Amino acid sequence: MFEMHTAFAVYEQLKKEFSSPKADLQKCGQYLANLKIYLTELSFLLPGDRAPDAQELLLAREVLEIGAQWSIRVGDIPSFERYISQLKTYYHDYSSNLPASARMYPLLGLNLLRLLAQNRISEFHTELELIETDQMGENVYIRHPIQIEQCLMEGSYNKVWHSRANVPAEEYAFFIDILMGTIRDEIASCSEKAYDSLPIADAATLLYFKSGDEVTAFASERGWKVNPQDKKIYFGVTDADHLDIPADKVISQTLEYARELERIV
């Protein structure tokens, strides 16, 4: 059990460093990298023949949880995703032989928010199914992303924008910021369809920009026409639905019918 002790010692260091107010994130990253190597020598990756020891599992879970939180602090989303997918085993499959973790729901909530921010709605719902239904209404960490999703689906972007003020944990703000970008794109694509034209000032409020310049920059990015005289944005009215007769399609379909009919007769 040599590795276990070393791993534990490094874990203690990591915990101390990470929980201190001025945590040296680079150092933490190093600790994490080392810990992962130690863990592979325990029953971390390959369960092997023997039943995993509860203490080992607990250690691994703690390390992964800190790793996930660390990824958020350094803003490394792919790394966060990896940590979460590893953690899921501990949360679901080992749930019977481990005490429940206090960090479980905040992290799961964060993961949900991440999926929303990345606009991966179907995965969001798949993950949601794994969470008990009674937690959905009661747990603040879970309720928050669920409410945001509902607002997103309805189109109440205003509420999402304001939800930034009452996040359940500081880490949530990180994803909310990313989410804002997603929302802006959503609003933009809605506006394209819904309006013929829009004054620049109104567009700024709609898209949550602070100044008109930002709007013009955004408009050129999306290929909108801005008329500086009357200060309006014109969305390219693409009414190009003049109908072609789909000749190729009709011919191939008719030929297919003929062939099939021949087979029947």
Added chain:
Amino acid sequence: MVETRSSKAKKESAESGKKPQDTDKEAPVPMDVEKTEEEKKADNVAAVLADIKQNINLLERAVATLEARFTTRALRTTASIRKRLTPEILTQAINIYFPKDHAAKDALLKRVGKASDEMDVDQGEQKSDAKDGRGFLPEHEVYLSYLVLLYLHDQKDYQQGMQLVIELVDKVQALNRRTLDQLAGRLYFYFARFYELADKLAEARPVLLAAQRTATLRHDDDTQATILNLLLRNYLMFNLYDQADKLVSKATFPENASNNQMARHMYYLGRIKAIQLDYTASHRHLLQAVRKAPQSVASAGFQQAVNKLAIIVQLLMGEIPDRAIFRQPMLRKSLVPYLQITQAVRIGDLAKFQETLAQHGATFRADKTFTLILRLRHNVIKTGVRMISLSYSRISLRDICLKLQLDSEEDAEYIVAKAIRDGVIDATIDHEKGFMKSKENVDIYSTNEPQNAFHQRISFCLNLHNESVKALRFPLDIHRKELANATALREEERKLAKEIVDGEIGDDEDMGEDW
């Protein structure tokens, strides 16, 4: 549930007319007043034994001709045997068919729970029938064990059943006979069932996954279909939609699986797709599940489950389900909460929707439709927006906000904009004046839509034809007879030709002589 049970009993009595075996054996009993309880019992035993014997013969034929059809027939009649099984019948059957010193015999008898002395008596009686092991096929052993298994399942002796089923699965795997495939499928079903009853479903997964692999390699369609469904059920039980989806995308469901398995599979696919927000695909699968499922009372539970899900998915797609679904006698009672939800969505009434959700929350949770129904909230709003757009050609955002009970005008603007983008309504917003203006309806016949619908229907018909041609069954070896006929004909022709040639030559000769 209670209602279905009682109606089930009713239907059964009605159905018994359809099954000649049942009436033949049961009808005379009440008429013969003199017959004692003993005799009735004996009658029943004899009848069941006769049925078992028939199935044993069918299995023998299946092995001899390598025709899966006979096994299917044997398994089909098993359902009626199952209801009448008693320990006496099973003991007798085992004694009759098992060779005297077969290894598994005693163990099986013990499971049935008969004392050993009685067994000896039976054996003495039936000795003449017992075969000396030459005619006894592994199929017979598995089939009789399967009967014991069914009996244990119905008697709720889950521990014994589980032990037996584990042994049987091992045995079937070791035997590796193609004629066992269908029986193996059934065995795996009960394997998973016993694990589920023992609440150890997660532990059954590795065995099932391995079996699925083997079945796929051996092109064992029945087992493959059964196990795939079992695995999906297993995953969905734990809400592991991710794994289920991966399994479905990696494993192919055999095309010629039985209808029942197909219906189940479609239901599971529908579930997965619904969770992943692919409602169109989900609805298609569920519709197939409803159509493929047997319409009898025995499958009432399945139909209810499928219809519940189908209704929610249809609502999520923005369609309103047919009112007739809610009126079907088999479904009516269990669909009441869903009817209320549908009504709330149809009129776009948010308050009523929330009320129903609160009232029937527990039911929805039990049905595992709760999270899906939560998603319906925005559909209620969408329907509301659509209704407004249909009835007004121009309406201020403020009025929309009031009508839909939204919090603010800004919200209303975003919601309407989103509805426009999602294609729910065809309208434009005038931001400066703050109103929404609906566009004129386009004439659908000026588009390619009718053409597409037409194509869809034609290809459906053609497909139907092709598939029915494929489904035609030709008796085995019949072509040989035709072949023999043809050869005989050809032989005759040849003879004739030869005669003609001979005749000609003869004629020539004759002529020569004449010359």
